Amino acid sequence: MSELSRRGFLGIGAVAAAGLSGLLTACSAEPAAPSGGSAATTLRAAFAGGGSAETLNYFVGPSALDFVRARLVHAPLGAIDPAQPDGVSLGALESIDIDDDLTSYTLRLREALTFSDGSPVTSDDLLYSLRAPDELQGLPFTRLVGRGFDLSAAKRLDARTVRLPTASPIADGRLLLCQSMLVIKDGTTEFSPRTPSCGPYLIEGFEAGQQTVLRRNPDWFGDGNGPDEIHLLSISDAEARVNALRGDAADFVSGVSPYSAQSLAEESGFEVSAGEAPYLSNLRFEMNLEHEPFRDERVRRAFRLAVDRQAVVDTVYFGRAAIGNDVPAIGFPSYDSSLEQRLHDPDEARRLLRAAGHDGMSVELTAGPELPGMVETATLIVENLREIGVRATLVELPAGQLYADYEAYQQLPFAAGYNPPAPFEANHTPGTFPEVDTLVATARSAPDAAQRTDASHRAQQLLWEQGNQIIPVFVPTVDAHTDRLSGVRHLQFPDLSAARLASA
């Protein structure tokens, strides 16, 4: 008859503890992450992904990862490249020729391009690829070409050539064609790992929300120096992605928060890379002209002068952002860099507000975490506005809510927003300033290049003087990778096809 024994209880506790620690030990012996063979190079790249809603059908896939994957699997027509004279570098296409009157484009496919089932890529496939975003009910961003061209009137000229009439004369059609258009096989409606494709990589395996395993396409026309395998990992949480990089479960992670980027940049073994112009999203704060005070051009100018842009770049983005000048599309060929940089001038802002009779006005700024640093920048802007006597308040929405009710969003008096990198003219939304709309139309359709540039610059000048957007910064996608990795190109999305991974 022992007394209620402490040892007895400790015994049970010890068994439980031993079980847990046994599990711990058993686990730590196994490798932390899947890896490829010893000779083959495998790049493990982590993106936010879209959970189990991810899809190989990139027309409806909502996440950046769906498009990153699609660009590796299906050959792009080209890519926007401001270093080239035409503003684009070509991929599956050999040439894009424009008629002098800007009413028709001639697209010619590269020779000896084949699908993974061995069939050649023909003009029928190209025609189908151009029409597929509309026919397969793609998301709006995939349907840019359909807005500028008359796809139903497109014609096959020969086995590799297609003639594509425009809806109305446009000069910037190359940019539209090369922004998001990929080549798929004629008649493709279902997208599975077995769907024939003609990109630099082929799909070995795919599980939505978890992983895609890609293997290099031996028939790809490119230099073929990329990794033998690319594993695209879906890790939705930004901190978890950084943890994966630190824990050697990933070699490359996309979409790192400004703060994590700063701390990774100071650690050894990692490198941080940020996209450069033109691949920068514009973070904009729109003053709704339906809101009475903003109808006065002086109020709009006062708000723009109140913002301390350099402070945003320095404190929110730790320098990894480009200063904005209230005009969109920095880095694109037609961007007017001769416009004077607007500076922080609170005194002039106060004077303008007083002159307009809106001294001490109230305003509510609405923002949400849709782009890294959006809420932080909005917070700074609210502070800046208070300094000039505006009674400004910040309404912070939870993730995903800002654009979810677009009609409500458009009614907001003062709201944050962003646009992914895209040329100014083709993505201009008309209806706010008729004069700007006319100039943009001329900038897209005038037969003479100098005329087009002139019209575009005049439109930008007007927006700079009277516009209703504050664009304090252009924000890059910030990625981080191990220092063994090189050759990742920063396009609209990271391009991994030419990445190189040194052995450990």
Place this chain on the structure above:
Amino acid sequence: MTHFLLVRVGTALATMALLSAALFLATDALPGDAAGTAAGADATAGERAELRERLGLDRPVVERYLAWLGDSLTGDLGRSAAAGRPVGEMLASRFGSSVLLVATAVACIAVAATVLGLLAGLRSGRPVDRLVSSGTVTLLALPEFLLATALLAVFAHGAGLLPAVSLIPLGDSPWQHPQALVLPVASLFLAGVGIATRLLRAAVATAAESPAVEQARLSGERGPRLAWSYVLPAAAPAVQGLAVTTAGLLGGSLVVETLFNYPGVGSELARAVAYRDTAVVQGFGLALAGTALLVLLLGDLVSGLLDVRSRSASATGLRGERRLR
């Protein structure tokens, strides 16, 4: 007993019906919809309207609720607004992983809470009770993300013993990669063990003063035998406490799954809410609510069966008499 069973099952079904309506209406009342999120900022008004019509978001709410309820009863939970994948298929690929995670954590919690609850409850007010109680209260006060972050810092970043993210190779299940389970399970364990221990300790302290236990003690029972054979059965209503903890962990795994990138329903639900993917939120919500109700029902039934107060007095009485002889 049959009456008790019928009443409990009936209540559970009625609760489920109410929950389904509340879930549908609440998700529907959220500002905005998937059409707005999917279209992005550069879409035209026409493109938005077309997307809304295609997703069926232009029909009246009652009509959509009834259609959804009818389809749900036949096992069709609709399609994700994000890419058109059937919600049932998405649920099937994720639910098992979450059940594995929560069940493992609950098994560990049950063992630890029993040991700690008996230890503290039988020595109510003494140093060991104060130690266990302050420990569990501390755990209760710590939010899950803090516990998970601390575990990450120590075991993944510090010691490098365990992976910081649960990456499961293609085609495998999490149970084939126990190393991916350890930190998520440990986080849930720490999040749930506090409340479960508190509930068990209270039940044990009450049971320890019950006549049955008193009688056993008087007849010479001591130590683990007293605890195991007399106190624990008398503290059986605490099973309900474990059921409540389990139901809580089902929903609470959201933070842990997101932080460790564990492929379960929690992380998926978080994404669906952000994306206004109402079909997924409703389908996953319904499955989680159904599972929670089932666990609570089982907890009620088991504690009803185990509760010595509902048993005939003869069993314990006889044992007591044998001891006395």
